[in-house]
Structure formats: C-alpha cells, structure tokens
Amino acid sequence: MNKRTKQKELTKQNIFDTAMCLFLRRGFIEVTTAEIAKEAGVAHGTVFVHFPTREDLVLAVIDSELATAQQRIDRLLNKSSDFLTLASSYLDYLAEHEDFHALLARELPFYKPELRNRIIFRQALIQMQFTDLLKEEPNATYIAQYLFGMTHYYLSMREAFSTEGSVIQRFKDSMMVTMKTMMGGFGQ
Amino acid sequence: MNKRTKQKELTKQNIFDTAMCLFLRRGFIEVTTAEIAKEAGVAHGTVFVHFPTREDLVLAVIDSELATAQQRIDRLLNKSSDFLTLASSYLDYLAEHEDFHALLARELPFYKPELRNRIIFRQALIQMQFTDLLKEEPNATYIAQYLFGMTHYYLSMREAFSTEGSVIQRFKDSMMVTMKTMMGGFGQ
DNA sequence: GTATTCGCTGAGTATGCGCTCAATGACAAT
DNA sequence: ATTGTCATTGAGCGCATACTCAGCGAATAC
Numbered sequence: 159m160n161k162r163t164k165q166k167e168l169t170k171q172n173i174f175d176t177a178m179c180l181f182l183r184r185g186f187i188e189v190t191t192a193e194i195a196k197e198a199g200v201a202h203g204t205v206f207v208h209f210p211t212r213e214d215l216v217l218a219v220i221d222s223e224l225a226t227a228q229q230r231i232d233r234l235l236n237k238s239s240d241f242l243t244l245a246s247s248y249l250d251y252l253a254e255h256e257d258f259h260a261l262l263a264r265e266l267p268f269y270k271p272e273l274r275n276r277i278i279f280r281q282a283l284i285q286m287q288f289t290d291l292l293k294e295e296p297n298a299t300y301i302a303q304y305l306f307g308m309t310h311y312y313l314s315m316r317e318a319f320s321t322e323g324s325v326i327q328r329f330k331d332s333m334m335v336t337m338k339t340m341m342g343g344f345g346q
Numbered sequence: 347m348n349k350r351t352k353q354k355e356l357t358k359q360n361i362f363d364t365a366m367c368l369f370l371r372r373g374f375i376e377v378t379t380a381e382i383a384k385e386a387g388v389a390h391g392t393v394f395v396h397f398p399t400r401e402d403l404v405l406a407v408i409d410s411e412l413a414t415a416q417q418r419i420d421r422l423l424n425k426s427s428d429f430l431t432l433a434s435s436y437l438d439y440l441a442e443h444e445d446f447h448a449l450l451a452r453e454l455p456f457y458k459p460e461l462r463n464r465i466i467f468r469q470a471l472i473q474m475q476f477t478d479l480l481k482e483e484p485n486a487t488y489i490a491q492y493l494f495g496m497t498h499y500y501l502s503m504r505e506a507f508s509t510e511g512s513v514i515q516r517f518k519d520s521m522m523v524t525m526k527t528m529m530g531g532f533g534q
Numbered sequence: 535g536t537a538t539t540c541g542c543t544g545a546g547t548a549t550g551c552g553c554t555c556a557a558t559g560a561c562a563a564t
Numbered sequence: 565a566t567t568g569t570c571a572t573t574g575a576g577c578g579c580a581t582a583c584t585c586a587g588c589g590a591a592t593a594c
Contacts (some may be wrong), residue, residue: 162569162570162571163571165571166570166571166572169571169572200572200573201572201573201574202573202574203572203573203574203575204571204572204573207571207572
C-alpha cells in the first residue's frame with residue numbers, strides 16, 4: 159500500500175479515535191470539530207477531508223459503539239437462560255459501558271429524528287428479547303419496563319447522584335430485589 | 347401609578363408570558379430571544395431592557411413554574427394520607443402538567459449546575475415527603491424510587507412513545523398495579 | 535410651553551460554530 | 565530530474581445567536 163494512502167488512513171483513524179474519546183467523555187453535542195482537530199494534532203480543515211460533515215463523524219462513532227454494544231448483548235442473551243441472571247449480567251454490562259449509555263440517555267431527545275429512531279429501535283429489539291425470556295411470567299412487560307426504565311433513569315441522573323464509580327452498580331442490588339419481588343408478587 | 351410605569355410592567359409581563367408559552371412548547375434551549383421578541387411584538391432589544399440576560403428570563407419562567415408545581419403538590423400531600431392515593435393524584439397532576447415536566451426531564455442535564463441542583467433539590471424534597479408516607483412499609487425507598495424513576499423515564503421518552511395525549515396517563519394503571527404488588531410483595 | 539426623563543427601537547457588535555478552498559509540499563509517476 | 569498528484573493546512577466565510585447603544589418620541593416635570 160502507498161505510503162500516502164497509509165498515512166491518510168492513519169490520520170482518519172487518529173481523528174476518529176480522538177473524537178470518540180472526547181464524545182464519550184463530554185457528549186456528542188458539546189464537543190466541537192475545532193477541539194477534535196486540536197486534540198488530534200491536525201488542522202481544523204483536515205477533519206472535513208475525512209468526514210465531510212460533523213454529523214458523519216458523530217454517526218461513525220455512534221455506529222461503532224452501537225455495534226459493540228449489540229455484540230456484547232447478543233453474547234449475554236446466548237449465555238443466560240433465565241431472566242434474573244440475564245438482568246444481572248445486563249446491569250454489569252451497563253456499568254462497564256456507563257459513559258456511552260449515560261450519554262445516550264441524556265442526549266437522545268436532542269438527536270435528529272432519524273438517528274434517534276435508529277437508536278430507539280435497537281433498544282426496543284433488546285427489550286423484546288428480554289421480554290421473551292419472561293414468557294411464563296404473567297407480567298413480563300411490567301418487569302422489563304422496570305428494568306429498562308429504571309436503568310435509563312439512573313443513567314440520565316448520573317451527574318445528580320454524584321457517585322464515585324458506577325450508578326448502575328450502586329443501584330443494582332435494589333433493582334434485583336425489586337424484580338425478584340415483582341416476579342413472585344403478581345397475582346397473589 | 348404612572349402611565350409609563352404601567353406600560354413598562356405590561357411590556358415585561360407580555361414578554362414573560364410569550365416566553366413561557368414558547369419555552370413550554372419547544373424547550374428552554376431551542377427558543378431564541380429574537381423569536382420571543384417577534385412573537386411578543388416588541389423589538390429584540392426590549393427583551394434585554396426587562397431581562398438583562400436570556401438566562402434571567404429562563405430563570406424567571408422556571409421559578410414561576412416550579413412555584414406553581416410546589417403549591418399543587420403541597421395540596422396533594424395535605425389531602426392524601428395513604429401512599430397509593432397520593433401516588434394516583436400525583437400521576438394525575440403530572441399528566442396535567444406534562445409539558446413542563448417532560449421538558450425538565452429532557453433538558454435538566456444541560457442546565458447550568460446551579461439551576462440543575464436547585465431543581466433536583468426540590469424534586470428530592472417532594473420524593474422525601476412521599477417516602478415519609480410509606481414509613482410502615484419496609485421497602486419504602488424502592489417504591490418511591492420506582493414512582494419517580496419510571497415517571498421520569500416515561501416523560502423523557504414522550505416523543506419516542508409518540509402517544510396521542512398523555513404518556514403518564516397511558517402508563518398510570520401499569521404503574522399503580524406494580525406499586526400495589528411491591529407494597530404487598532416484599533418480605534414474603 | 536418648554537425641558538427633561540425614560541421606555542422602546544433596531545441596526546450593529548462580538549462570539550462561536552461548521553465548513554471551504556487556494557496554497558503548500560511531500561510523495562508518486564515518468 | 566521533472567512533472568503531476570493529493571493529503572494537509574489554516575485563514576477566512578456564512579450564519580446564528582446573545583447582547584449593546586445612540587437615537588427617537590411620548591409621557592412627565594416645571
């Protein structure tokens with residue numbers, strides 16, 4: 159491969175990595191293209207050589223993160239056969255990737271409808287797979303809604319809780335207890 | 347009172363009312379001062395005669411809405427003695443003022459820390475009063491967290507659910523059933 | 535009736551953003 | 565060695581926004 163072509167790919171990767179790092183730390187809305195360029199050590203214009211618009215860069219990062227997330231969750235779904243185990247693993251996964259998911263929870267309402275719907279669609283798919291695992295349970299929908307609703311709530315409120323470490327980890331036990339209760343409690 | 351002074355107050359009130367209307371419909375972030383001026387039928391500069399900065403105007407509207415909310419909730423708290431009745435009235439109240447509360451749920455993470463903390467503090471106070479009503483209940487905290495967490499979730503996801511009418515109303519029954527179960531279910 | 539005050543005006547300023555493009559020079563092709 | 569290509573540069577454009585201020589004219593003070 160050309161030295162020039164190789165350098166070009168390196169530069170693109172550098173911009174992409176820098177952008178991802180900044181976006182995950184401070185959000186897709188706040189970080190500017192000038193800042194990404196400066197942090198990556200390239201000229202402002204170079205960003206637009208590799209990503210024609212800012213939105214293209216945002217989409218590239220989001221797509222990459224979503225793909226990783228999807229893989230991880232598919233693995234969880236294949237491994238776990240009962241709902242509570244799956245829920246527990248899912249919470250661990252969220253805690254591990256909390257930056258990205260807190261970001262989505264906060265900023266999702268401000269994304270362009272097309273992107274927002276794509277993200278919501280993915281989350282709805284995951285939610286359905288969880289609900290499937292609850293099919294013997296008469297109130298599967300309530301329990302799944304609880305899991306996704308409360309995690310969304312804790313994630314979007316992360317700053318307010320001002321916890322050291324993960325909010326999801328902090329509230330995991332309380333959520334697990336509640337879901338256990340809900341599974342036994344209905345219809346009695 | 348002076349005709350001049352009276353006119354001044356009228357203009358200020360006009361700007362305030364127009365701003366409130368626009369803010370509640372489209373959010374505190376999106377609406378511009380130029381738009382408020384145009385909609386109110388005054389010059390752009392006039393806005394800044396009465397509210398030195400845009401933020402002052404935003405704060406005035408938020409304070410006014412929060413004060414109204416506080417009054418309404420205090421009335422609810424005085425009227426209801428058991429938790430489930432209170433929760434039901436609270437959900438009705440939220441459904442009625444859904445525009446404002448959905449707005450807060452969406453935009454809160456983007457407000458300046460000082461304002462954000464003030465709003466969160468008020469909500470924490472209300473949450474505590476709810477928890478107090480649950481003091482015989484061993485898992486009061488979980489149930490209150492459920493109520494406030496899930497309402498926050500539904501409010502912030504309002505656009506995604508794309509419901510005609512109120513999201514809170516739509517999910518009220520499911521939330522009430524769940525809380526009833528949680529109250530009976532723990533420790534069994 | 536005249537002078538003064540002051541609410542209001544709207545063109546203009548400062549700032550910050552995404553994005554452009556002529557110029558540059560290292561690399562590739564011959 | 566010469567010429568052509570193209571990744572990179574960074575000053576600058578267009579636009580949007582919050583905010584300013586000299587000036588106007590109606591209300592007020594005398």
